[in-house]
Structures are given as C-alpha cells and as structure tokens.
Amino acid sequence: MSRIVLGVAGGVAAYKAALLLRALTEAGHDVRVVPTPGALHFVGAATFEALSGHPVTTDVWSDVPEVAHVRIGQTADLVVVAPATADLLARAAAGRADDLLTATLLTAHCPVVFVPAMHTEMWLHPATQDNVATLRRRGSVVLPPAVGRLTGPDSGPGRLPEPHDVAALAQVALTAGPDALRADLAGRRVVVSAGGTREPLDPVRYLGNRSSGKQGWALARVAAARGADVTLVAANVDLPAPFGVRVVPVGTAEELRAAVLAEAPDADVVVMTAAVADFRPATVAAAKLKKKDDPAEVPEVRLVRNPDVLAELVTKRAAGQLVVGFAAETGDADGDVLAHARAKLARKGCDLLVVNDVSGGGVFGRPDNAAVVLAADGSATQVPHGSKDAVAAAVWQTVLPRLA
Ligand SMILES: Cc1cc2nc3c(=O)[nH]c(=O)nc-3n(C[C@H](O)[C@H](O)[C@H](O)COP(=O)(O)O)c2cc1C
Secondary structure, eight states: OOEEEEEEOSSTTHHHHHHHHHHHHHTTOEEEEEEOTGGGGTSOHHHHHHHHSSOOOOSTTSSGGGTHHHHHHHTOSEEEEEEEOHHHHHHHHTTOOSSHHHHHHHHOOSOEEEEEOOOHHHHHSHHHHHHHHHHHHTTOEEOOOEEEEOSSSOEEEEEOOOHHHHHHHHHHHHHHOGGGGOSTTTTOEEEEEEEBOOEESSSSOEEOOOOOSHHHHHHHHHHHHTTOEEEEEEESOOSOOOTTEEEEEEOSHHHHHHHHHHHGGGOSEEEEOSBOOSEEESSOOSSOOOOOSSTTOOOOOOEEEOOOHHHHHHHHOOTTOEEEEEEEEOOBTTBOHHHHHHHHHHHHOOSEEEEEEOTTSOSTTOSEEEEEEEETTSOEEEEEEEEHHHHHHHHHHHHGGGOO
C-alpha cells in the first residue's frame, strides 16, 4: 500500500477525479484528496471524503496543529494532480503556495505526476507550454493530454485521460519511478507487437502459446506516456487499449507479419514482444475434426514453418530504425539461457534482444518480470525483477541513447 496525494484542480474534468480516486483505493492505496477551492465548484468535498476516508481541506488554515501544508507532501509516496488546470500548472511552475495543494507540491519529495486537462487553446498557449517545460525540467512528470471531445462540442488535445489509464500510469510512477514517464520519446513513432498468435487447426481449435500480452502492453503504455506515437499490433490479447495507443488486432502469424510490415516503414523503433508461432498446421480443416469410433484412430497434424517476422523486419528496416526482439528462453543441454539468446541475437541481426528466462514458467500472465537486454555491440544490461511496467521503462532507457 502506498500513500498517494490526489490533487484536484478546478476544471470540468474534476468529476473524473472521483473515479480515479476509486480506482486508486481499489488498488489498495491510501489516498488523500487535496482539491483547490476551484475544484469544489465542480465536485463536493463530501464525495472525496466519503470515497477516500480522509477529511478534505483546500486551505492551509484548517487543522493548523497538524501543519497539513507541510506534512501531507512530506509523507506522500506519490502526488498525482488530475485534472491539472492551466492555472494550477502556472502556480506550480511559479512555486506559489497559496492553497493547500500548491503548498503540498512544494514539500513533496516523491514523484509528482501532473495530468493536464483544458481547452486546446489553453494547452497550446506558449505560457502553458513554458510552465510544462519548467515543471518537467524540475523533475515532475507532465503527461500529454488525451485528444478527443472537450467540454463542449469541440475536440482536440486537452482531454483528461480516462481514470483507469491515469491509475495505470500512477502505478508506473510508483513501481518504476518518475523517469519511466519522461517526455523523451516525443516526436518518435513506435510499433510494438504483443500477445501470442493462434494457428487454426479447424474452425474451433488452434495451436497457441501462453503469452498474455502484458509485457507488450507495458512497453506501449510507457512509450505513449513518454510522448511517442504508438501502434500496438496485438495478437489475441484481451486487455483494454493503453492510453494514447492505437491497437491493430491480429490472429495468426501471417496476419501479424502483414500488420507489422505495414506499420514499420516510418517507425523509429519496432519492438517485437509478440510470441509468434514458429509452425502452423499445414492444412486447416474446413469442418471440425471429429473423433472416430476406433480410439486408436487419431488425426496426424503436419506442421509447416511460419515466416520469421523479426528477421524480415531486420532485412527491410529503414536507415536509423531500431529493431528490438524478445526471447523467452530455457536452458538445455546445448547451452544456458544467455548462450541461446546471444546466438539468437546474432542469427536475427536485431539491435537489442530482451531475454526472459522462462525455465520456471513464472513469466506468462504474471504482472512482474525480470530480463537481460543484450545489444548487438556485445553489452548486456540486467533488468532487476519488478513490474512489467518497470521492465518496459528499463527497456526504453536502453533504447533511447541508441536512437538516431
Ligand atoms: C465551467 C468551467 C470549466 C472550466 N474548465 C477548465 C478546464 O478544463 N481546464 C482549465 O485549465 N481551466 C478550466 N476552467 C477555468 C478554471 O476554473 C480557472 O482557471 C480557475 O482559476 C482554476 O483554478 P484552480 O486551478 O486553482 O482550481 C473552467 C472554468 C469553468 C467555469
């Protein structure tokens, strides 16, 4: 359980803060809401008090013996300000302490995540952009706003991301630290493949694998939060699209190949997290394969090779494009996990290979992971055991200095 301060400023999206509060408390966190006086024009203090189980005040003159304006910030593990209005960003950038929320921001030692929401004109105004740059330079995370319908009939950048997306990114900041959400992939185009392909045997059966898509989802989520334009080619993943990410659903290895090759040409980075089947049934029965009366009579399934999408990406890649592969390896009589992975890196010719040791079967579907990132230049970076978001952040950290 972490102690989270949820700052709420006076924008119409303040109503979404109640749902965000709910998502954070349901994830097991202790959340203290600190609204601005403006926020209480939109949502009543009683809502935040009832949902958080804590009293709500907006100024520094309540509970004076508690010295709330210092203590709330000092004891927090994370501060999330959602929505962050143009006014709140300006006051935070100026270092003001004219209400409890801005005072809290000045005393917080922990990661601070601002989630802006305002009309497009306010967001794009040089004054707001300067304030965002100032806050980022000082180490705060300022997420890019979502693009979509605003308060009225108009739409554009400035919308608050959905509460479950903000909650997921708050979790990234808690487990991977604020560096995971730096805006250092702005202007970059990223393609991530995720999930596991399914190769049909007949209309109801398929050959599949145990990839859940969670690691690919984390890579896409973190890249989008860092400002990249992200397309996620998803093979059979039953998860909601991460905030700001375009999802292209596919089923088989052939479909995945077509989608990835169509998306790759103008990408700066292609990350192949998906578990693509090496083999598929040579023929797909038009009708369901039936049991015969004789129990000894069972169908023989002949397999044929699927295309090697990673190797093809490497051959066709544009100048300066980085191709990152993933390898789920087990050790055997021919070598340990790293030996197999080094051989795979050399064989495929990709720039980086993220290696998961799946010997114990402890990776698929779990929220956590550990990895080694091997580079074509021979270096190996250990990624310690942590959340899949933390592993994703570490992978982007290795990719960044290699981008042209
Ligand atoms: C109906 C209404 C909706 C508003 N929505 C926003 C908004 O989405 N974003 C924003 O930056 N300001 C918005 N404002 C303006 C802010 O409320 C105003 O700048 C206020 O000073 C913000 O104070 P605070 O950030 O301290 O809460 C809105 C005002 C009104 C009356």
